[in-house]
Amino acid sequence: MEAVHRRRGAAAPRLIRILPLLLTLLGGCGGSEEPETAAPAPAFWFVDIAVQAGVTAPTWCGRPEKPHLLESNGTGLALVDVDADGVLDLYLVNGWRLEGAEVVERGRNVLYRGRGDGTFEDVTARAGIGDDGWGSGIAAGDGDGDGDVDLFVTNFGPDVLYLNRGDGTFDRAPDPPGIDGWSAGAALFDADRDGDLDLFVAGYVECTLEEVLHAEPTLDWEGMKVMLGPFGLEGEANRYFVNEGGGHFREATEESGLVDVGLFYSFAVAAIDFDADLDLDLYVANDSNPNYLYRNDGQGHFQEIGLWSGAALSADGAAQAGMGIATGDVDLDGRVDLFVTNFAHDTSTLYVNEGGCLFTDATLDSNLRAATYLPLSWGATLGDFDHDGRLDLFVANGHIYPQAERVPDAAGGYGQRNLLFHGEDGRFTEVGAGSGPGLAVQLSSRGVAAGDIDSDGDLDLVVSNVDAPPTLLRNDTVPRGAWLAVDAPGALRVEVRLGGTRLVRHAVHGGSFLSVSDARFHFGLGPVEEIDELVVVWSDGERTRQAAVGVNQLVRVTRR
Amino acid sequence: MKTKLLAIGALVGALGLVAVPQETPKAMSATYGALADSILALKRTETSFVLALLEGHFQAARSHYEGGMGEMAAAEMALFASEGDNSIAGVRKRLLEGGHHHHADDEAKGVYEPGFVVVTKAAKEGALQASAAMRRAKTDAEREAAWKQFTAVAEPLLRG
Numbered sequence: 001m002e003a004v005h006r007r008r009g010a011a012a013p014r015l016i017r018i019l020p021l022l023l024t025l026l027g028g029c030g031g032s033e034e035p036e037t038a039a040p041a042p043a044f045w046f047v048d049i050a051v052q053a054g055v056t057a058p059t060w061c062g063r064p065e066k067p068h069l070l071e072s073n074g075t076g077l078a079l080v081d082v083d084a085d086g087v088l089d090l091y092l093v094n095g096w097r098l099e100g101a102e103v104v105e106r107g108r109n110v111l112y113r114g115r116g117d118g119t120f121e122d123v124t125a126r127a128g129i130g131d132d133g134w135g136s137g138i139a140a141g142d143g144d145g146d147g148d149v150d151l152f153v154t155n156f157g158p159d160v161l162y163l164n165r166g167d168g169t170f171d172r173a174p175d176p177p178g179i180d181g182w183s184a185g186a187a188l189f190d191a192d193r194d195g196d197l198d199l200f201v202a203g204y205v206e207c208t209l210e211e212v213l214h215a216e217p218t219l220d221w222e223g224m225k226v227m228l229g230p231f232g233l234e235g236e237a238n239r240y241f242v243n244e245g246g247g248h249f250r251e252a253t254e255e256s257g258l259v260d261v262g263l264f265y266s267f268a269v270a271a272i273d274f275d276a277d278l279d280l281d282l283y284v285a286n287d288s289n290p291n292y293l294y295r296n297d298g299q300g301h302f303q304e305i306g307l308w309s310g311a312a313l314s315a316d317g318a319a320q321a322g323m324g325i326a327t328g329d330v331d332l333d334g335r336v337d338l339f340v341t342n343f344a345h346d347t348s349t350l351y352v353n354e355g356g357c358l359f360t361d362a363t364l365d366s367n368l369r370a371a372t373y374l375p376l377s378w379g380a381t382l383g384d385f386d387h388d389g390r391l392d393l394f395v396a397n398g399h400i401y402p403q404a405e406r407v408p409d410a411a412g413g414y415g416q417r418n419l420l421f422h423g424e425d426g427r428f429t430e431v432g433a434g435s436g437p438g439l440a441v442q443l444s445s446r447g448v449a450a451g452d453i454d455s456d457g458d459l460d461l462v463v464s465n466v467d468a469p470p471t472l473l474r475n476d477t478v479p480r481g482a483w484l485a486v487d488a489p490g491a492l493r494v495e496v497r498l499g500g501t502r503l504v505r506h507a508v509h510g511g512s513f514l515s516v517s518d519a520r521f522h523f524g525l526g527p528v529e530e531i532d533e534l535v536v537v538w539s540d541g542e543r544t545r546q547a548a549v550g551v552n553q554l555v556r557v558t559r560r
Numbered sequence: 561m562k563t564k565l566l567a568i569g570a571l572v573g574a575l576g577l578v579a580v581p582q583e584t585p586k587a588m589s590a591t592y593g594a595l596a597d598s599i600l601a602l603k604r605t606e607t608s609f610v611l612a613l614l615e616g617h618f619q620a621a622r623s624h625y626e627g628g629m630g631e632m633a634a635a636e637m638a639l640f641a642s643e644g645d646n647s648i649a650g651v652r653k654r655l656l657e658g659g660h661h662h663h664a665d666d667e668a669k670g671v672y673e674p675g676f677v678v679v680t681k682a683a684k685e686g687a688l689q690a691s692a693a694m695r696r697a698k699t700d701a702e703r704e705a706a707w708k709q710f711t712a713v714a715e716p717l718l719r720g
Contacts, residue, residue: 232657262650290642290649307642307649308635310692317641317684318673319649356631358695 043422043431043477044385044392046438046461050472053119053453055090059135060097060107061466065402068215069205069229070156070182071098072400074378074446074466076137076514079453082127082149083168087116088451088518090462092470093135093153101213106132109153113168118454118474129170133157137447137514141188141197143173144247152176154183154201154514156209163247177241177249179203187510189271189280191256192300193539196243200258200510202266202284203236205229226401230287235263238284242300257294257302258282264289268325271509272336273492275357278541280492280509283311285322285340295357311338311351315361320346324513328382328391329504330366331426334495336506339368341377341395341513344411348372348380348395352426362426368393371419371430374411376400379448379513383459384524386422388480389503393421393428396463396513398444415442418463438473445471451518457483457552459522464515481526482551488536488544490559494521495535498528525551606662610677611718613644618714625694625707634695637710641687643679652676678717686713 050056062071075093082089094107108130112120124130133155143150148164159178162170177199178186184204188197217225238260241249253259260266264286271280275295282302284292290312294302306312314320321343330337335353342348347369351359363369375397382391397416405413420435421428432439443465453460454474461473486494486505496503505521525531528551536544536557544557621636639645643652652675663672671680679687690710697703 234657235653261645261647262653264646264650264653289653290646292646304646305635307645308638308691310638310695312646313642313688315688317681317688354695358631358634360692360696 042434042436044420044435044439045476045478046420046436046473047476048438048441048471049118049474050469053472054122055112055120055462055472056469057092057094057110057122058107058467058469059092059094059464060105061095062212063098063100064467065217066227066400067217068207068212069227069233069400070134070207070212072227072466073136073156073182073184073204074398074444074514075135075464076185076379076447076512076516077449077462077464077470078138078140078151078516079449079451079462079518080140080149080151080516081114081518082111082151082164083113084148084166087114087455088453089114089168090120090453091129091138091151092464093138093514094132095136095156096134097467098213103213107135108132109135114453116455118460123168127169128172129162131155131160131162133160136183137185138516139186139188139199139510140516140519141509143188143197143199143243143249145196145243145245150188150247152178152186152188152199154178154186156182156212159183159186159201161247173247175248177201177239177251179236179239181206181236183236184267185269185285185510185514187269187271187282189282189509190539191240191271191280191282191296191302192242193279193298194243194300196245198243198300199241199249200238200269200271200282201241202238202269203260204265204267204287206234206236221401221403222407224401224403224406226403230265233265235260235265237263238266256300257304259304260292261304262286262289264292266292267323268511268513270325270327270338270511272327272506272511274336274338274353275355276335278492278539281357283325283338285325286319287321287323287343288319289322290319291322291340293357305357309357310354310359310361314347314349315363320349323377324379324396325511326380326382326393326395327506327508327511329506330382330391330393330423332390332501332503334502334504336504336508339380339382339393341372341380344374344376344399346373348377365426367427367429368421371421371428374409375416375419376411377419378446379463379515381448381450381461381512381517382423383450383522384423384483385420385459385475386477386480387458387483387524387526389498389501389524389526390423390425392423393419394448394450394461395419395421396445396448398446398466400444412442414444416444417442418445418448436476438471441471443468443471447513447515449512449515449517450522451520452485452522457485479524481524482528483525484523484531484534484549484551485554486521486523486534486536486557487554488521488557489519490538491521491536491557492539493537495533495537496523496525496531497533497535498525498531520554603662607677610643611720613648614640614678614714615718617644618718621710625703630694630697630703630706633707634691637687637691637694637714640710640714641679641684641691643676680717683713683717
C-alpha cells in the first residue's frame, strides 16, 4: 500500500472553496454568482469552468428539430487517466450534425489531456482517437491485458475499440467486438473471473441511416407532432463478448446467459457485485420495459432475475423508462444500492439492496419522488461531494422533444436544470438551485462522469449536453470533512472503518448514461484525522488491510 | 364510342345477362366464421396458457412457502404478479407491437397493463406487495400473513 500524494483537504481549503461561506456570512455583498443571503452556508457550490478549462467542443446529435429518436440519444463521456500520469483526462463521444436529410458534419470524438489543475488540452490528433462515427457511449478498461486503459466506443454503426500503446496514444483494433447498429451503454468487466475484461454492449433500437435522414415527426404529444419511439420500433439485441486475450473477443451471448430475452430498448449498463459473492453481476436499464438484472454464478454464466429481484419495476409494478444508473451504498449497510433514472412525469427509482440480489423500491422513503418526477433524467452519479461521510446524488436532465420548449413546466422545457441531492442516512434533499452557477445551467444534458479534475481531493463533474459543449462543474464546496481516494485496480470493493462506522465503495463498470467516471474509490470521511482501517477486497476474497491510514491523500493498493 | 358502350351496358343490365351479386357467397362467410372460431379459440388458448403459467408460479410459491423458503416463495410470487419473467415480457412486447391487446378496452380503462391477460393492475400491485412482505418477513406469523395476502389476490384469478 503506497501513499501516492497528499493534496489539499479539509485542513487547508482554498480561498475559492470558502468563498461561498464568506459571502454568505457577509450578507451577500458579491456579484451575481454568490449564493442567496440565507444564513446557512450552501451545502454545495459548483461552477461551470468548461470554457476557461479549454473544454469547448460541442457534441452533436442530428438536427435541432429532432425528427428521429436517434437524435434524442445524446452522447457519453469518460473521465479516465489514459496516459498514466496520475491526472484524469476527458474523452468526449461525438455524434453527427444533420440539416434536412443531409449529413453536414461527422463530429469527431475528442480527447482532452488533463493538466491536473482543472484545465485541459486537446490531444485528439496526437492520440489518434478521433473516431468520426455517430458516437453514443463509452467503456474503459484494459481490454488487451497490457496494463493500460483502452477505450471502447459505441456508435450508431460499427463500434470501435481503441487499444492504448501505453502512453495515451492509441491503435484501432482491426476487428473490434460490438454491434453494427445502434449500440448504447457498454461495460468492460471480468465476467468469468479469469483475470481479463469481457465486454457487454447494450443495443437500443434497430434502424438505418436512411430512416434517420428521412424521418418525420409522427407521434402526437401535447397537441404537437414529435419523433416516434421507442414503441413502434424494433429493439436492437444486446451482445456479450468474452475476452480471448490480446484485445481479441469472441461473441458468447447465448452461452453466457446474457440474452436480451425481450429485445428491450437497452440503454445504460452497470457491472457490479450486487450480492457480495465476489463476482460481477450485471444490471441493464431498459427504456419503456422492465429492467434486467443478471446474476453471475461465479463462472461467467448468468441468470436473468430482474422481475423477481425487485429491481425491474417500480413499487407499483410498472415498467418505467430506464435511462441511466447510479450505484452506491446510500443507507450505510455495506450493500450497493441502485438508482435508475426515468422519463419525464415519472419518478426516478431508488432500489435499496436487501442482500442476495433482492431490492426494494425506496424512492418515496428516501424523499426522491417529488424532485425527480417532472424532469426527464439521464446520467446520474452517487458521490460524497461535501465529504460529510454520506453519498450525495447528481442527476443530469433534459427533454428529448425540442417541442417541450413550448410547454415548459417547473423542470424546464427542452433544456432542464440538473439536480443535486444532499444525502443523509438514506434520505435525500434537492439543493441544486442554491448550489452555485454551475447548477443553474439549463441545457438538454445526458451523460455525467465524476472525478477529481483539479487535484484538490473532491469530486468534480462533467456533463455532456446535446448539440452543445459539455458542462464542467468544478466542485468548490466548503468541505465538511476529510477525504481519501484509493487506487486499487481489480478490487471489488474498498472499506474504510472509522470508529463504529464502516464506509464501503463498490467497483462499478459502466453506469451513469453512456459514460465512465473515475474508477478510483473516493471517500468523504467527515471530521476525522485518521482512518482506523482500510480494507481492500479482491475478487478471490483476499483482503489487503492497512491500519491507521492518514486522510486527504490518494493511496495506491496493488495485489501482492 | 363512349356513348355506344354506355348504351350496351344498360341493355345488358336490363336483360339480366350479367348476375349482379346481392350477397357475399355463403361459402366465404362460412369460411370466415370458421376462421373466427379459430381466432377466438386462439384468444381462449392464450388465456389458458397464461393461467397454466400462473398456476406453475403459484404452486412453486406454495411449495417454497410450505418448505420455509421465504425468499424463493417471494420470487415466485413476483413472477406470478408479472405473468412470467422478462422472457415472457418480451413475447408480450412483440404481441403489442403487432397490435394484439388481449383486453384492449380494459387496458384503456386502466384495469389491465398492456398485454396482460389474467393479472389485473390492482392484482399485480397486491401480489408484488405480498411478495415484498414475504421477502422481508422474519417470523412465521409474518410469512403466514404475506402468504394470505398473496392467496387472497392469486386464487380468484386462478379460478377465472
